[in-house]
Amino acid sequence: MMSFSDFLSRRSPVDSYGEIEGDPGSPPSVARTIADAYHSDISLGLSKEDISFVAGIYMYLRLTDEPNVDDTTLRSIYVPLNELLSGDPETVQQRCTRSVARLKAQGILVRADFGGISSSGEFSLSSLGHAIGDFVVQESNLTVQSLELLLARIRAELARIIEAAKQGGDDPHWDSQVILPLRLLVSELVDIIERRTRGLDAAHALLRQNISSLLEREWVECVDLCTDMLESVSKTLCELNAVLSEHVESLGRQLSEIAESAGHRDTLLPITDRIRTQLNRIHAWSAKRYDEWSGYFAIVHEFIRLIIRLDPENRMRDRIRNCIQSYADRPYGLAAVSPKPFLHFRDVAKPDQVQQIPVPASVLANRTIREVGPPSDDEIDLVVKAILARLEEEGELELVQAIAQEAHHLTDAQWFTLISRATPRLLQRGFAPTALAARQWIEMSARLAAQELKVRRQPVRVSQQSTSSELEKETRHDR
Numbered sequence: 001m002m003s004f005s006d007f008l009s010r011r012s013p014v015d016s017y018g019e020i021e022g023d024p025g026s027p028p029s030v031a032r033t034i035a036d037a038y039h040s041d042i043s044l045g046l047s048k049e050d051i052s053f054v055a056g057i058y059m060y061l062r063l064t065d066e067p068n069v070d071d072t073t074l075r076s077i078y079v080p081l082n083e084l085l086s087g088d089p090e091t092v093q094q095r096c097t098r099s100v101a102r103l104k105a106q107g108i109l110v111r112a113d114f115g116g117i118s119s120s121g122e123f124s125l126s127s128l129g130h131a132i133g134d135f136v137v138q139e140s141n142l143t144v145q146s147l148e149l150l151l152a153r154i155r156a157e158l159a160r161i162i163e164a165a166k167q168g169g170d171d172p173h174w175d176s177q178v179i180l181p182l183r184l185l186v187s188e189l190v191d192i193i194e195r196r197t198r199g200l201d202a203a204h205a206l207l208r209q210n211i212s213s214l215l216e217r218e219w220v221e222c223v224d225l226c227t228d229m230l231e232s233v234s235k236t237l238c239e240l241n242a243v244l245s246e247h248v249e250s251l252g253r254q255l256s257e258i259a260e261s262a263g264h265r266d267t268l269l270p271i272t273d274r275i276r277t278q279l280n281r282i283h284a285w286s287a288k289r290y291d292e293w294s295g296y297f298a299i300v301h302e303f304i305r306l307i308i309r310l311d312p313e314n315r316m317r318d319r320i321r322n323c324i325q326s327y328a329d330r331p332y333g334l335a336a337v338s339p340k341p342f343l344h345f346r347d348v349a350k351p352d353q354v355q356q357i358p359v360p361a362s363v364l365a366n367r368t369i370r371e372v373g374p375p376s377d378d379e380i381d382l383v384v385k386a387i388l389a390r391l392e393e394e395g396e397l398e399l400v401q402a403i404a405q406e407a408h409h410l411t412d413a414q415w416f417t418l419i420s421r422a423t424p425r426l427l428q429r430g431f432a433p434t435a436l437a438a439r440q441w442i443e444m445s446a447r448l449a450a451q452e453l454k455v456r457r458q459p460v461r462v463s464q465q466s467t468s469s470e471l472e473k474e475t476r477h478d479r
Contacts, residue, residue, distance in 0.1 A: 042106075042107060042128075043106065044106055045106070046106070046108075046132075049081065049085065049099065050099060050102060050103060051132065051136065052081050052084075053077070053078060053081055053099050053103070054103065054108060054109075054125070054129055054132050054133055054136075055132075055133050055136040056077045056078075056080070056081065057069060057074070057077055057109070057125060057129070057133070058125060058129065058130065058132075058133025058134070058136070059133070060073070060077055061124075061125065062133075067112070067124065068112040068122040068123060068124045069122070069123055069124070070121065070122050070123075071121055074096060074100060074123065075092060075093055075096050078092060078095070078096040078099065079092060082095065082096075100123070103129070104123075107126055107128055108125065108126055108128055108129040108132065109123050109124075109125060109126070109129060110123065110124055110125075110126050111123060112124040143236070144236065144239045144240060144243060146196070147193065147240060147243050147244070148243055150189055150192060150193050151193075151243065151244075151247040151251070153189055154186055154189050154190065154251060155247065155250065155251060155254065157181060157185055157186050157189070158186065158251065158254040158255070158258065159254065160181070161177070161178050161181055161182055161186075161258060162254060162257055162258055162261070164177035164178050165177075165178050165257075165258055165261035166261060174268075178258070178268065179267060179268055179271070182258070182268070182271050182272070182275070183271050186275060187271070187274070187275060190275055190278045190279065190282075191278075193282055194278055194281070194282055197282060197285055197286075200289075201289070204233065204289075204293070207229060207233065208296070210229075211226050211229060211230070211300065214226055215300075215303070215304075215308070219308060219312070219314050220308050220309075220312045220314075223304055223308060226300065226304075227301075227304075230296075230297050230300060230301075233293060234290075234293055234294065234297055237286070237289055237290040237293050238290060240286050240290075241286040241287055241290045244282060244283045244286045245283065248279050248280070248282075248283045251279055252276055252279065252280075255272045255275060255276050256272075258272055259272045330446060330447060332447060335413060335416055335417075379410070379414070380410070380414060380417055380418050380421060381421070383403075383406050383407045383410070383418055383422075384418065384421050384422045384425060386406050387399075387402050387403070387406055387422055387426070388422075388425060388426070388429065390402060390406075391426060391429060391430060391455060391457050392429075392457060395456065395457045396430075396454065396455070396456045396457065397454070397455060398452060398453065398454045398455075399419070399422065399423065399426065399450075399452070399453040399454075399455065400442045400444065400450050400452055400453070403415060403418060403419070403422075403444070404444070412444075412445050412447050412448045415444060415445075415448055415450075416448060419450055423453065426453070426455045427455065429455075429457060429458065430455040430456050430457045430458055431455070431456060431458060432453060432454060432455055432456075439451045439452050439453070440452055
């Protein structure tokens with residue numbers, strides 16, 4: 001596998017001192033681009049104020065037929081920005097002058113009056129300034145309709161270029177009918193698609209933040225709205241992926257056909273390779289974004305189902321927040337259940353009769369049979385037996401009240417274990433007459449609260465047959 005350094009050396013030979021070999025007309029490469037950018041002395045340090053000013057100048061030039069802007073126009077463009085910054089209206093001219101000086105120093109705003117020959121200065125945005133303004137105000141929405149239109153336009157242009165390549169001709173014919181349309185028109189259309197994908201990523205990132213803030217602020221009231229937004233984005237990404245899957249393969253075949261018709265014209269191959277790489281990158285982007293959004297879709301739905309639906313009034317978050325805030329005054333721990341592991345038999349092949357099974361010496365040493373009695377009851381089991389005895393004697397009791405009377409000497413953790421042990425055994429011997437009614441929470445301590453549970457002993461039903469058999473046994477005993 002080729003490493004990145006091998007890729008650099010293969011695409012553009014660079015010696016140990018970083019000097020580019022070859023003539024200036026050599027194909028573009030990573031190393032040459034880095035060297036050109038380094039020697040251009042471009043250094044950007046733009047604040048939010050500067051970027052907003054550049055966007056305003058860009059939009060003014062876009063909406064009017066003026067090719068340049070003068071000092072008066074720049075000050076009028078800066079006035080809305082000064083209001084956003086809550087600046088002093090009397091210092092608008094000074095602040096505008098300093099901002100213009102910063103943009104000129106960084107090559108974003110250039111003089112358009114031949115170095116100051118005219119009386120009043122005229123300025124225009126450089127290519128870098130136009131790129132910044134286009135990035136700010138560009139249409140970043142990539143819809144299914146716009147994608148289909150752009151891809152259909154690319155396919156139509158490639159079909160026309162294929163016809164021109166098949167006709168053949170001299171070098172001017174190839175330059176005007178094949179190379180220039182492929183470099184300027186088709187490449188620009190592909191760049192528009194790729195630029196809109198980045199805008200769509202930014203829009204989806206903002207949408208995720210809005211969904212998170214809505215769920216945090218509105219809780220259960222915004223569930224339907226968040227679900228609709230998730231489904232809408234998922235449907236859009238699915239349709240974009242389907243459209244790209246349909247068109248990218250046919251566009252790749254058209255580019256291969258153009259490359260085969262190029263013959264000895266080496267300038268055409270780098271263009272077709274770059275366009276094919278861009279198309280494959282856009283297709284991979286759509287598949288990856290659809291998979292990522294599907295995962296995010298599942299996470300949000302799981303949060304809604306397991307957290308919001310089960311706690312519509314958001315009481316758990318309030319209780320957790322209160323516990324965290326009061327941890328310094330009332331430290332607490334976590335009591336977790338440790339269940340016994342599930343034991344299951346595995347399929348064991350029957351050993352051969354002649355095969356000897358090795359038995360460890362420890363097993364042979366412990367061959368004696370030891371009688372093991374039932375384990376002795378601990379303190380909690382004794383309290384459980386006392387509570388059951390009270391149920392049999394009194395016929396009805398309330399669990400929390402009984403615990404307060406019988407187990408007042410136990411701790412909070414032991415009370416928690418006692419409730420978990422006593423509740424199922426009480427319900428086996430009795431029933432709760434108010435099981436369907438709302439039960440109140442009773443504070444047992446500062447750290448423990450339990451719901452009230454009133455249990456009534458079930459009446460013992462003795463059948464007539466069992467009664468007669470018992471009487472017969474007593475009669476035989478008397479005889």
